[in-house]
């Protein structure tokens with residue numbers, strides 16, 4: 001087992017924070033939620049009953065393990081199972097277990113932006129499934145995709161679970177899917193989770209829990225700016241706010257300033273003024289239906305091979321080929 005670490009993205013972080021906080025309206029990228037504290041808060045979110053996404057995807061994979069696994073199989077040369085945004089791997093382990101117990105010849109390559117998450121997963125797999133070959137990597141999706149082009153020539157199955165694609169606006173999602181397609185050969189597959197449009201209140205509840213875990217997760221980006229860039233944000237002066245537009249299927253997270261204030265960020269030599277009730281837009285969590293997914297696939301040059309859903313049809317995993 002190996003874990004390769006890519007250089008830290010501090011320059012990107014600095015540039016993007018400067019760009020976002022000097023724009024009007026202000027914004028920050030949700031990809032910066034995931035430091036050690038953010039990873040742990042996201043684990044807590046995934047365990048919340050209101051955050052149905054994790055349970056639904058777990059239900060789908062556990063009810064269809066064999067069908068999905070057999071779609072992945074290549075009896076001749078085996079395969080490389082590559083997971084982007086692997087997280088804690090709880091859902092993936094269902095497939096890893098099936099494949100390990102049913103004579104699949106494969107390696108598992110989890111890739112995550114969080115060094116912390118990748119290391120925990122690799123260590124945990126070494127204990128739980130010692131016979132499994134794990135080749136973990138830390139990196140941003142887009143960078144890693146470039147490297148995948150030169151990867152082994154045997155079958156690749158790329159997995160992106162958790163509706164992680166939903167954190168990208170459609171043009172970026174198409175860009176991401178197109179890059180995935182470009183890294184694929186004709187026999188390769190892409191297995192991806194898409195949270196579906198549903199009762200709007202159910203969606204709002206998933207992003208607005210009464211215990212304030214999601215609020216803490218959202219505000220963690222301010223704490224991270226304080227720690228890594230010498231900022232003096234007072235997170236208590238910001239309110240977590242969630243909206244969902246059922247027409248577009250877009251859920252949006254904001255931090256709203258509850259009073260006028262100036263915030264200084266030393267490493268950026270920047271003072272940012274907030275008016276009372278001014279917002280920072282921090283995240284989108286896109287919800288989909290078959291029409292949107294078909295459109296995304298078409299725009300990216302991918303074909304849908306099959307799809308799997310849970311009993312409530314809250315969530316869907318699609319299998320794509322090039």
Ligand code: AVI
Nearest residue numbers: 045162163164167214284285
């Ligand atoms: C990682 N991502 C798909 C989550 C989502 O549902 O957008 C992140 C999240 N944000 C708030 N709660 C969970």
